[in-house]
Structures are given as C-alpha cells and as structure tokens.
Amino acid sequence: MPLRLLVIEDSKADAQILVRELRKEGFDLEFIRVDTPKELQAALDGSSWDAVISDYNMPAFSGLDALQIIQSSGLDLPFILVTGTIGEEKAVAAMKAGAHDFILKGNFPRLAPALKRELREAEMRRERQQTLEDLRRAHEKLELRVQRRTAELEVVNEELQAQIDGRIRIENDLRGCAIRLIDTEENLKKKLATELHDEIGRDLTVLGINLVIIKDSLKNDAPENLLERVEDSGRLIEAISLTIRNIMAMLRPPVLDDxxxxxxxxxxxxxxxxxxxxxxxxxxxxxxxxxxxxxxxxxxxxxxxxxxxxxxxxxxxxxxxxxxxxxxxxxxxxxxxxxxxxxxxxxxxxxxxxxxxxxxxxxxxxxxxxxxxxxxxxxxxxxxxxxxxxxx
Known part of the structure; x- marks a missing residue:
C-alpha cells in the first residue's frame, strides 16, 4: 500500500526533489503539496496521511505554524522539517515544539532513513496507544463488572444479614421460651411439692392418727388378723409418707430453700x-x-x-x-x-x-x-x- 505523504512546500521543484529522493530509496509514495494554512487544513480534513514533510520557511506561514495546525487537529504523524539554513537555537526550539527530525536540504540522503525511523516510531506509538486504549476499555469493563458484582453482593449481603437477623431473633425468642419454660417447670414443681405437703401429707397424717385410734379401740376384743391389718395399714401409710417426702425433695428440695x-x-x-x-x-x-x-x-x-x-x-x-x-x-x-x-x-x-x-x-x-x-x-x-x- 503506497505511503501517503503530505508535503508542505512553497517550491514545487524542491517538493519534486525530496519525493524523487524518497522513491529512489524504495518508497512507494502518494503525495500532495500544500503551501498555505487553508490548503493544509483542507488536506488534513479530506484525507488520512502517514507522514508530513514541511519546509521551515515559506511565504504564507512557517513549518512551526504547520506543526501547530497538525497538532491542533489531534493527529500523531511523523513530522520532519527541511530547510536550507537554520541556526541551532531554532532547530532545538522546533524539536521541543514537537518536530521529529530536522533535515538540511543539502543533506537529503538523511531523509529516507529519518522517515523510515519516524514511521516505525509512529507505528510503535499507535500500538502503544492502542494497547493503552485496550487496557482502558478492559479496565472499564472490569470496573463495570466489579460494580455489578458489588451490587449483587450487596443485595446478597443484605439478604444474608436479614436471614441472620431473623435467626438471631428466632434464637432469642427460643431462648426466652426456654427460660419461661424452665421458670414454669420450677413453679409447677414448687406448687406440686407444696400441694403434696399441704394436702396429701396432711391427709396421710390424719389417716395415720385415725388408724392409731382404731387400733387402740380394737385391742381388747378385735380378731388378731384385723389388728394385723390395721398395723399393716399404718406401716403402709408411713411408707407412703416417706415416698411423698422423697418426691417432694426431688421436686423442690427444702434444704436448698432453707x-x-x-x-x-x-x-x-x-x-x-x-x-x-x-x-x-x-x-x-x-x-x-x-x-x-x-x-x-x-x-x-x-x-x-x-x-x-x-x-x-x-x-x-x-x-x-x-x-x-x-x-x-x-x-x-x-x-x-x-x-x-x-x-x-x-x-x-x-x-x-x-x-x-x-x-x-x-x-x-x-x-x-x-x-x-x-x-x-x-x-x-x-x-x-x-x-x-x-x-x-
């Protein structure tokens, strides 16, 4: 594919010389020549270019003016200045302004190597810029994925936190129920022990007293087997009383309270x-x-x-x-x-x-x-x- 070269030169003859020199060195060129700011801007707007070679001194404007126009267009093109004579300070100023090389018109053999070098470096800059752009896009995509995943995680975290809070509430409720059940159990045991003592214990005591009275009244004329039955009943009452006291102690040990x-x-x-x-x-x-x-x-x-x-x-x-x-x-x-x-x-x-x-x-x-x-x-x-x- 031919190299598209933009030549900024007021002398048509000088432009032909530098193009001939480049073709002699093997360049396949397509070029146009401009020598005014308006023509330069039109060329930049109308086509794409691979490199720019500009004269330093021209009647309508200078090479530095041309460089500024190209830079203002946002283009990164190899830009080589050529001139008949120039001082060292101007050459340094031109390089600082963004020119990539400075060739004297009497030294055209340097032009082709300089152009090849600047084309390679321009390609490297484009590749580097493309890499940076790819990295930027990848970073944006990654950042977007991170934001989406973060949002998803926030939702999941909120759901998990809600579940945890719910479980904590349930555990607290269950713990409260367990405490109430324990209190209820102890109160029931205490109540049962009290009732055993006050009701059944009292009745057994009365029953025992009644058996003693019956036994005493039957001693003289009661059949022996009847007295034995009364005595057995008395012993049974004592055994029942002991069992009840043991049950009461297990339900609510008096020694703990006392x-x-x-x-x-x-x-x-x-x-x-x-x-x-x-x-x-x-x-x-x-x-x-x-x-x-x-x-x-x-x-x-x-x-x-x-x-x-x-x-x-x-x-x-x-x-x-x-x-x-x-x-x-x-x-x-x-x-x-x-x-x-x-x-x-x-x-x-x-x-x-x-x-x-x-x-x-x-x-x-x-x-x-x-x-x-x-x-x-x-x-x-x-x-x-x-x-x-x-x-x-």
Missing part, C-alpha cells in the same frame, strides 16, 4: 452415692453466698442432670464437684473419670440426642451464665458453668 446451694448439693450427692455406688467429692469455698432463688435452683438442676448422665453413660467411678468464687463469678465445675467422648459426637450422647447437654446449657443461659463442656475419649467429661454474682 440452707442454700452447698448444703443441697451435699444432700443430693449423698443420695446419689447410696443409689449408684459412684463416689462424689465436693470441693467448695465454705462462704458461698446465697444467691437469687432461680440461680441456686438452676445450678442444682444442672448438677442433677449431670449426675444422671454420669450414672447412665459415663461408666465413671468418681465425680468431683468444685465451687469457687473468683472475680465476681461463681464457677461451678463437675468432672467425672468416665469414658468421655469425642467433641464431634456431643450432639448424639445423653439420651441419644444431646438433650441432657441442651437442658444444662439452657438452664445456665437462663440465669445469664456461660456453659462449657470439655471431653475426650477415655478422659471423662468436664462441665463448667460461670455465673455472675450480684448484690443479692
């Missing part, structure tokens, strides 16, 4: 050891302060549940209960020397579903405490509950 947590634990672990043969050691600060009723009851119930699990699942021989006061916290720990379990299986132990652990955790959380369990196969189980102490 003497506090430590005394209640000692009473309960004593019964536990007699029933199971598993030794229980209690290590506690003797000056354990009385706490709010629901806190003492929660810890007592956690101890009950833990001991039930020890008896059912742990294959333990000894249990240690520790109660300490530290930095405003009551720390309750119960440790057994049983078979333990892997933490990953903690949801499948205790009644097959982790219910025992869940109950203990809910009781601890219901009084503002922290529940922690640690275990390993063959290492037993350690349960720790920390509860803040308050002025109570």
């Amino acid at each position: 003497y506090g947590l430590l005394a209640a634990l000692r009473w309960h672990t004593g019964l536990f050891t007699k029933r199971t043969g598993i030794a229980v050691t209690i290590q506690a600060d003797e000056l354990i302060p009385r706490m709010m009723e629901e806190k003492e009851m929660a810890i007592f119930r956690i101890a009950q549940e833990a001991l039930i699990n020890v008896a059912k699942h742990a294959a333990s021989r000894e249990v240690t209960i520790t109660i300490r006061i530290d930095n405003g916290l009551l720390r309750f720990t119960i440790i057994d020397d049983g078979k333990g379990f892997a933490p990953s299986s903690s949801t499948n132990i205790h009644d097959g579903s982790g219910l025992g652990l869940k109950i203990m955790r809910e009781r601890a959380e219901s009084i503002g405490g922290n529940f922690c369990l640690a275990s390993a196969p063959g290492k037993g189980i350690s349960i720790t509950v920390e509860i803040p102490l308050e002025a109570e």
Whole structure:
C-alpha cells in the first residue's frame, strides 16, 4: 500500500526533489503539496496521511505554524522539517515544539532513513496507544463488572444479614421460651411439692392418727388378723409418707430453700452415692453466698442432670464437684473419670440426642451464665458453668 505523504512546500521543484529522493530509496509514495494554512487544513480534513514533510520557511506561514495546525487537529504523524539554513537555537526550539527530525536540504540522503525511523516510531506509538486504549476499555469493563458484582453482593449481603437477623431473633425468642419454660417447670414443681405437703401429707397424717385410734379401740376384743391389718395399714401409710417426702425433695428440695446451694448439693450427692455406688467429692469455698432463688435452683438442676448422665453413660467411678468464687463469678465445675467422648459426637450422647447437654446449657443461659463442656475419649467429661454474682 503506497505511503501517503503530505508535503508542505512553497517550491514545487524542491517538493519534486525530496519525493524523487524518497522513491529512489524504495518508497512507494502518494503525495500532495500544500503551501498555505487553508490548503493544509483542507488536506488534513479530506484525507488520512502517514507522514508530513514541511519546509521551515515559506511565504504564507512557517513549518512551526504547520506543526501547530497538525497538532491542533489531534493527529500523531511523523513530522520532519527541511530547510536550507537554520541556526541551532531554532532547530532545538522546533524539536521541543514537537518536530521529529530536522533535515538540511543539502543533506537529503538523511531523509529516507529519518522517515523510515519516524514511521516505525509512529507505528510503535499507535500500538502503544492502542494497547493503552485496550487496557482502558478492559479496565472499564472490569470496573463495570466489579460494580455489578458489588451490587449483587450487596443485595446478597443484605439478604444474608436479614436471614441472620431473623435467626438471631428466632434464637432469642427460643431462648426466652426456654427460660419461661424452665421458670414454669420450677413453679409447677414448687406448687406440686407444696400441694403434696399441704394436702396429701396432711391427709396421710390424719389417716395415720385415725388408724392409731382404731387400733387402740380394737385391742381388747378385735380378731388378731384385723389388728394385723390395721398395723399393716399404718406401716403402709408411713411408707407412703416417706415416698411423698422423697418426691417432694426431688421436686423442690427444702434444704436448698432453707440452707442454700452447698448444703443441697451435699444432700443430693449423698443420695446419689447410696443409689449408684459412684463416689462424689465436693470441693467448695465454705462462704458461698446465697444467691437469687432461680440461680441456686438452676445450678442444682444442672448438677442433677449431670449426675444422671454420669450414672447412665459415663461408666465413671468418681465425680468431683468444685465451687469457687473468683472475680465476681461463681464457677461451678463437675468432672467425672468416665469414658468421655469425642467433641464431634456431643450432639448424639445423653439420651441419644444431646438433650441432657441442651437442658444444662439452657438452664445456665437462663440465669445469664456461660456453659462449657470439655471431653475426650477415655478422659471423662468436664462441665463448667460461670455465673455472675450480684448484690443479692
């Protein structure tokens, strides 16, 4: 494809000389010559050009004027100035203004190499500009994709946050329900224990007194087998009374209300050891302060549940209960020397579903405490509950 050359020269003869010189060096040229600003602007507007060669001094305008017109058009073309004579300062000024080379008319052999060089550099500039443009477009596309993905992520994040908030609300509601259920359970147990004591206990006492009266009235003339029946009934009433007292104690141990947590634990672990043969050691600060009723009851119930699990699942021989006061916290720990379990299986132990652990955790959380369990196969189980102490 021919090289399209724009020649800015007032001398037609000089223009022919430089074109002939270039063709002699192998250039296939198509060119036009202009020598006024108007002709130059028309040429720039009407066609595309590969290079510009301009005389420095012309009657209508100068080579620097031509350079400025080309630059104002936004074109990046190789621009070579040619002249008969020029001082060094003007040559430097022309190069600073944007001319790519400066050739003396008496040195035309330099023209072809200079043009080849400037064409290569112009091509490199175009490639570099195209690369920059491609990078800019790629960056814009990437930025647009990032903006879209960010917007999508914001929507997803909002949805996830809404789900998390909803789950938190549900968990809080469930925790509140668990606390209310625990309170209701304890109130029902307390009410049942009171009714057993006030109603059935009273009736059994009256029934026992009546049997004594009947027995005394029948001693002289009653058949022996009838007296034995009366005595058997008296013993049965005593047994029923004992059973009811035990049930009352399990529902609502009076020792807990009357003497506090430590005394209640000692009473309960004593019964536990007699029933199971598993030794229980209690290590506690003797000056354990009385706490709010629901806190003492929660810890007592956690101890009950833990001991039930020890008896059912742990294959333990000894249990240690520790109660300490530290930095405003009551720390309750119960440790057994049983078979333990892997933490990953903690949801499948205790009644097959982790219910025992869940109950203990809910009781601890219901009084503002922290529940922690640690275990390993063959290492037993350690349960720790920390509860803040308050002025109570």
